[in-house]
Every structure is written in C-alpha cells, then in structure tokens.
Amino acid sequence: MRFRIHAAIVAALLACTATACAGTDEEVTTKPKAPAAADTGAEKKDDGAKAEAAKKQQDAKVGDTIALKGLEAGHELDVTVVKVVDNAKPADEFFAPEDGxxxxxxxxxxxxxxxKAYSDAPMxxxxxxxxxxxxxxxxxxxxxxxxxMQADVNLKPGSKALGWITFELPKKSKAATVQFGMDSGFSDQTGEWKLS
Incomplete structure (x- = not known):
C-alpha cells in the first residue's frame, strides 16, 4: 500500500495562523517581469508594434519570471517556471501515479x-x-x-533555490496553468503561468 502525503494537509494546518496575517486585496498576476532593456541606440518601434508586443506578453508562460510579494514587508521573490515535463517518469520504483x-x-x-531572509515550504x-x-x-x-524542490527553503537576500514540484492529474486532463504563492500559498498575491 502506497502512502501519499499531500502538501494540502500541511497548508491546512497553517491556515489558522496564516489567515490572521492575510490582507483582503488578493491578486492573481500573470504579468511577467520585463527583461532588462539593452540600450543599443536603435530606432524605437512605432506605438502599434509596442502595443502588440505588450499584448503578447500579458500572460506569463514557461521561461518567464513573475515578481511576487509575501505577507511580510521585505519578503519578495522572483519566481520562474523554468521547465515543464508532462507524463514525468518516477525516479524510483517505490512511488508512481495511481492507475489512470x-x-x-x-x-x-x-x-x-x-x-529579509525568506523561509517557506514552496510545495x-x-x-x-x-x-x-x-x-x-x-x-x-x-x-x-x-x-x-526542498520541503523547507531558507533563502537569504540574493539567494536562490531550484527544484521540481510534481503534480498528479488524470491522464485525460489537459494542464492549462500552474500557480505559485508565497507563504505556503497564503500571501495576497499569486503568480500564474500558462502551460500551453
């Protein structure tokens, strides 16, 4: 018999303390952080081309970074969805997706x-x-x-963490977006990336 511990259990236990700190201005942001502009001295694009480019960049996708803020002042992360692997293979024979x-x-x-230093359970x-x-x-x-991704991440300012977070879904489901929120998901701001 396989035992699965879902991160939702941990999140539910944290709800009692985190909801007391949460504000009321919740937001889901899909806007990627703009890449650093290079000053090449080239002629500027016309306003129509700029507007079209901005429209295409409204929704973050794989490879994009979203700047997020946590519940406490001084808690900020740049979060990037680096890669996605659908139908991911288990690393060992002990754990695998349920049938179907x-x-x-x-x-x-x-x-x-x-x-400030930031500590969290990103999953x-x-x-x-x-x-x-x-x-x-x-x-x-x-x-x-x-x-x-490590279960507990402790990052001093300027530090980074990189790792895979795994989801289980039905074979017939089409993954559309992935979301991430600081403070175990209880912060007022959530980032969202399109997967297709």
Missing part, C-alpha cells in the same frame, strides 16, 4: 529579491489547473527529470 493518472513536473526557480504554495478549472495539488514524488 500521470505526473506532471514543473521546475521552479525562486530568487529572494527582498531585504504548499503551488497548484496546477486544467482547462476545465480543476485544481491539482502537489504529490511528494521524485521524478527522473531532476532533484525535487
């Missing part, structure tokens, strides 16, 4: 851009959403694509 399901791995990079703040609006939580399963 598959694993999808998302590699996240977290960079502490704030002024608690991640969720996968399919094209029907069904949400899927994290499973604790290592995949062959690489190392999992």
């Amino acid at each position: 399901n598959r694993w999808l791995g998302v590699q996240f990079q977290l960079v502490n851009t704030g002024s 608690n703040g991640a969720k996968l959403v399919d094209d029907q609006g069904q949400q899927f939580q994290v499973v604790l399963g290592d995949i062959s694509a690489g190392p999992s």
Whole structure:
C-alpha cells in the first residue's frame, strides 16, 4: 500500500495562523517581469508594434519570471517556471501515479529579491489547473527529470533555490496553468503561468 502525503494537509494546518496575517486585496498576476532593456541606440518601434508586443506578453508562460510579494514587508521573490515535463517518469520504483493518472513536473526557480531572509515550504504554495478549472495539488514524488524542490527553503537576500514540484492529474486532463504563492500559498498575491 502506497502512502501519499499531500502538501494540502500541511497548508491546512497553517491556515489558522496564516489567515490572521492575510490582507483582503488578493491578486492573481500573470504579468511577467520585463527583461532588462539593452540600450543599443536603435530606432524605437512605432506605438502599434509596442502595443502588440505588450499584448503578447500579458500572460506569463514557461521561461518567464513573475515578481511576487509575501505577507511580510521585505519578503519578495522572483519566481520562474523554468521547465515543464508532462507524463514525468518516477525516479524510483517505490512511488508512481495511481492507475489512470500521470505526473506532471514543473521546475521552479525562486530568487529572494527582498531585504529579509525568506523561509517557506514552496510545495504548499503551488497548484496546477486544467482547462476545465480543476485544481491539482502537489504529490511528494521524485521524478527522473531532476532533484525535487526542498520541503523547507531558507533563502537569504540574493539567494536562490531550484527544484521540481510534481503534480498528479488524470491522464485525460489537459494542464492549462500552474500557480505559485508565497507563504505556503497564503500571501495576497499569486503568480500564474500558462502551460500551453
């Protein structure tokens, strides 16, 4: 018999303390952080081309970074969805998706851009959403694509963490977006990336 511990259990236990700190201005942001502009001295594009380019960049996708803020002042992260592996293979023979399901791995990079050290369990703040609006939580399963995100991450300002977070969903579900929120998902701001 396989035992699965879902990050949602931990998140539910934290709800008592975290909800007391949470504000009321909740936001889901899909806007990627703009890449650093290079000053080449080239002629500027016309306003129509700029507007079209801005429209295409409204929704973050794989490879994009979203700047997020936590509950406490000085807690800020640049969060990047680096890679996605659908139908991810288990790293060992002990854990595997349930029959009729598959694993999808998302590699996240977290960079502490704030002024304070940041400690969290990043897996608690991640969720996968399919094209029907069904949400899927994290499973604790290592995949062959690489190392999992650590359960507890402690980052001083300027430090980063990189790792895979694994989700389990039905084989027939089409993954649409992945979300990430600081403070085990209880911060007022959540980042969202399109997967297709």
